[in-house]
Amino acid sequence: MIVTIDGPAGSGKSSAARQLARRLGFQFLDTGAMYRAVALAGQREDVDWDAPDQLAQIAQKSQIELSQDRILLDGQDVTQEIRTVEITQLTKYAADNTQVRKILVEAQRKFAEGQDVVAEGRDQATVVFPQAQCKIFLTADEKVRAQRRFLDLVSRGERVTLDSVLDNQRIRDQQDEERRIGGLRKADDSIEIHTNGMTPAQVVERLEALVRERM
Numbered sequence: 662m663i664v665t666i667d668g669p670a671g672s673g674k675s676s677a678a679r680q681l682a683r684r685l686g687f688q689f690l691d692t693g694a695m696y697r698a699v700a701l702a703g704q705r706e707d708v709d710w711d712a713p714d715q716l717a718q719i720a721q722k723s724q725i726e727l728s729q730d731r732i733l734l735d736g737q738d739v740t741q742e743i744r745t746v747e748i749t750q751l752t753k754y755a756a757d758n759t760q761v762r763k764i765l766v767e768a769q770r771k772f773a774e775g776q777d778v779v780a781e782g783r784d785q786a787t788v789v790f791p792q793a794q795c796k797i798f799l800t801a802d803e804k805v806r807a808q809r810r811f812l813d814l815v816s817r818g819e820r821v822t823l824d825s826v827l828d829n830q831r832i833r834d835q836q837d838e839e840r841r842i843g844g845l846r847k848a849d850d851s852i853e854i855h856t857n858g859m860t861p862a863q864v865v866e867r868l869e870a871l872v873r874e875r876m
């Protein structure tokens with residue numbers, strides 16, 4: 662069974678998807694982490710960000726492995742490193758790159774072969790798994806989303822202000838919505854859930870109930 666969870670940054674989808682996968686005994690596919698890992702690989706190899714072919718080559722040869730809670734790039738644990746503000750900003754070069762998207766979409770489909778999966782991202786219901794049995798679109802008001810992300814970054818020791826987080830989020834929302842291929846769009850058959858005012862536990866419970874109805 663494939664469950665897709667798409668939505669904008671800060672909608673709470675990452676932690677909800679991870680916990681949902683754990684509860685169901687499914688594998689968790691964090692596709693944002695894959696785009697982030699490609700950006701980190703590019704930064705490490707001092708890629709020319711204006712040369713899309715170079716980044717695509719790096720994506721092709723990089724080994725990205727996901728397990729429930731960790732992400733490995735060429736065998737090294739980069740779980741924390743891919744979440745910095747700098748890598749978050751550079752990730753647009755991976756996400757806007759058509760060749761990189763092709764490589765990662767293929768890897769995502771391969772990951773799901775023969776497994777029950779909760780797949781989380783922007784294009785999981787629309788592009789990667791249009792046949793998924795349960796499609797969810799999670800969202801929340803932009804201020805609520807920015808506040809969540811701010812608290813998350815501060816808890817990880819980043820020095821940021823709420824205003825800067827909101828500004829960066831607006832830029833990212835716009836980039837995600839305007840992306841021609843794999844952009845953020847709710848699939849016609851996705852169930853939309855607004856998480857404003859819901860606790861993380863309530864979100865997971867709601868998602869689990871929706872999935873179990875379809876099992």
Ligand code: C5P
Nearest residue numbers: 670692693694696752756782783784837
């Ligand atoms: O979800 P997360 O914030 O980790 O995603 C990082 C970036 O990767 C997003 O801003 C988005 O631009 C991109 N992304 C994407 N397609 C996905 C998942 C993430 O383009 N399936």
